Amino acid sequence: MESPLAPLIKQLQRLPGIGPRSAERLAFVLLSWSRTDVQTFARTLVDTHQSIIYCETCFNICLTSPCTICCDPTRNPHSLCVVAYPQDIVALSKTNAYNGLFHVLGGLISPLDGVQPDMLRIQELLKRLDLGQFSEVILAISPTLEGDATALYLTDCLARFSNLSVTTLAFGLPVGAQLDYADPLTLQRSLEQRRQI
Amino acid sequence: MESPLAPLIKQLQRLPGIGPRSAERLAFVLLSWSRTDVQTFARTLVDTHQSIIYCETCFNICLTSPCTICCDPTRNPHSLCVVAYPQDIVALSKTNAYNGLFHVLGGLISPLDGVQPDMLRIQELLKRLDLGQFSEVILAISPTLEGDATALYLTDCLARFSNLSVTTLAFGLPVGAQLDYADPLTLQRSLEQRRQI
Numbered sequence: 001m002e003s004p005l006a007p008l009i010k011q012l013q014r015l016p017g018i019g020p021r022s023a024e025r026l027a028f029v030l031l032s033w034s035r036t037d038v039q040t041f042a043r044t045l046v047d048t049h050q051s052i053i054y055c056e057t058c059f060n061i062c063l064t065s066p067c068t069i070c071c072d073p074t075r076n077p078h079s080l081c082v083v084a085y086p087q088d089i090v091a092l093s094k095t096n097a098y099n100g101l102f103h104v105l106g107g108l109i110s111p112l113d114g115v116q117p118d119m120l121r122i123q124e125l126l127k128r129l130d131l132g133q134f135s136e137v138i139l140a141i142s143p144t145l146e147g148d149a150t151a152l153y154l155t156d157c158l159a160r161f162s163n164l165s166v167t168t169l170a171f172g173l174p175v176g177a178q179l180d181y182a183d184p185l186t187l188q189r190s191l192e193q194r195r196q197i
Numbered sequence: 198m199e200s201p202l203a204p205l206i207k208q209l210q211r212l213p214g215i216g217p218r219s220a221e222r223l224a225f226v227l228l229s230w231s232r233t234d235v236q237t238f239a240r241t242l243v244d245t246h247q248s249i250i251y252c253e254t255c256f257n258i259c260l261t262s263p264c265t266i267c268c269d270p271t272r273n274p275h276s277l278c279v280v281a282y283p284q285d286i287v288a289l290s291k292t293n294a295y296n297g298l299f300h301v302l303g304g305l306i307s308p309l310d311g312v313q314p315d316m317l318r319i320q321e322l323l324k325r326l327d328l329g330q331f332s333e334v335i336l337a338i339s340p341t342l343e344g345d346a347t348a349l350y351l352t353d354c355l356a357r358f359s360n361l362s363v364t365t366l367a368f369g370l371p372v373g374a375q376l377d378y379a380d381p382l383t384l385q386r387s388l389e390q391r392r393q394i
Contacts, residue, residue, distance in 0.1 A: 003287060004260045008245040011238045016226050017219070028284050029213055030242065031249060031258065038246045041208045042239035045227065048205040049235040052228060061228065063201045087225050090200060 005031070057128070059104040059121050061086045069102060076100040078135045082125065082154065084108050084142065092140060100136070103128065108146035109153055115146075117153055125154075129161055139168040143189070202228070254325070256301040256318050258283045266299060273297040275332045279322065279351065281305050281339065289337060297333070300325065305343035306350055312343075314350055322351075326358055336365040340386070 003009070005027045012023035030038060054060070055067035062068065069075065069089070079100025083089055089102050105120040129137070139154060141147040151168055158166050172190035173182055182190075200206070202224045209220035227235060251257070252264035259265065266272065266286070276297025280286055286299050302317040326334070336351055338344040348365055355363050369387030370379055379387075 004249055004258055005245060007241050011241045014234075014238070015223055022214070024284065024287065026212055027245075028282070031246060033246070035246060037211075039243055041211070042243045044204050044208045046236055046239045048202060048224075049228060049230070049232060052201055061201055085225070087221065090221065 054104075058102045059086075059106060059124070060089055060102060074099075077133060079138070080128070080134045080136065081138045081140050083140050084147070084150070088140060098138075100138075101134075105150070108141070108144075109150045110146040120150070122154065122157060126157060129158070129164065134164065136165045136167070139166065141168070143169075143171045251301075255299045256283075256303060256321070257286055257299060271296075274330060276335070277325070277331045277333065278335045278337050280337050281344070281347070285337060295335075297335075298331075302347070305338070305341075306347045307343040317347070319351065319354060323354060326355070326361065331361065333362045333364070336363065338365070340366075340368045 005024070008027045008030070009020070009023045012018055012026050013020060015023075018026065030041075033041075051063055052061050053063070053065055055062045055065045055070055057066045057070045060067050060069060076099050079098075080103055081092065081098055081100055082103045082105065083092070084105050084107060086104055089104070092098055092102075103121070103125050105122065105125070107115050107120050109115055109117055109120065128134070137158060139151050141151050141154075155166065158164060170193065171186070172193060173179065173186065179187070202221070205224045205227070206217070206220045209215055209223050210217060212220075215223065227238075230238075248260055249258050250260070250262055252259045252262045252267055254263045254267045257264050257266060273296050276295075277300055278289065278295055278297055279300045279302065280289070281302050281304060283301055286301070289295055289299075300318070300322050302319065302322070304312050304317050306312055306314055306317065325331070334355060336348050338348050338351075352363065355361060367390065368383070369390060370376065370383065376384070
């Protein structure tokens, strides 16, 4: 006997981090919602998915292109922060520590997953830099295997812009970390990149 | 600047166990789905919510009433298992250890949450028992404060059925439990209800 909730449970299981048990639990919770609430949820999902586009300048997600960040006159127009995904912009914005513009690559180089450099928005990045507007590029890319490969590739591409300051985020111990719990690679990096106090 | 995903993130946060960070992550994953996939997801959600009804006999969720369990001629028609929620039937069915019928109370007595006995399907249970079809009632109710109160209340209600065998699930150490990690109440119950081997 298949549960009448089976189709919904199957759909919920497609979400990341939702296993069979969580999907079942979510399905029963959704069942307990009012019909209006469920319809609002479903409509928001479809509407949001349909209305989101990519900014033609920085490739961030937005409702109108160019996006609100690219159009913001209070931002520093000479600083460009290169990230892999739109969600990285969300994370960086929360710090309130950066007030320049962004460029979203749309992924990281990963030959194993079939992601080659020409599938990322690197040509578009070089075109933006060709305009001569930017004096600084910050590579804000996760220190993973794919991230390091992408940063290395970008560094090569950016070498021809001689007046450009190219930096990457600092890698080391996260705030609040216990030194004895840190993994060896993180410790190695924070040793290599130690700095005078 | 509000994210264009904000309405979707807000809706996702209404799900249990989904905080702001998870909701944001889910929103970006849903954004990466194809339009067809998102529409299927939304339609399944609304359709399932609209098509689910409650069985008029046992109050389990179903697509047609009486439900497939109540209509199943291979089930033992003399045994009735009383549970709080439809999801408890799912859990019990997975054991393959019970082949009788069910009765869903629709909740547990909880004066603090405003749930009084008359808000549960206890009258409907007594009416089913009045028919004289059942020789056994199993109270499969969670051993929580509310569950214990409900089981106690039911025991009183069922006292007038003199020919009825009324039992509750066994409470004790779960399979695989470490005795030294078990909480005192569980240990106390498994001591009190110890049995000859």
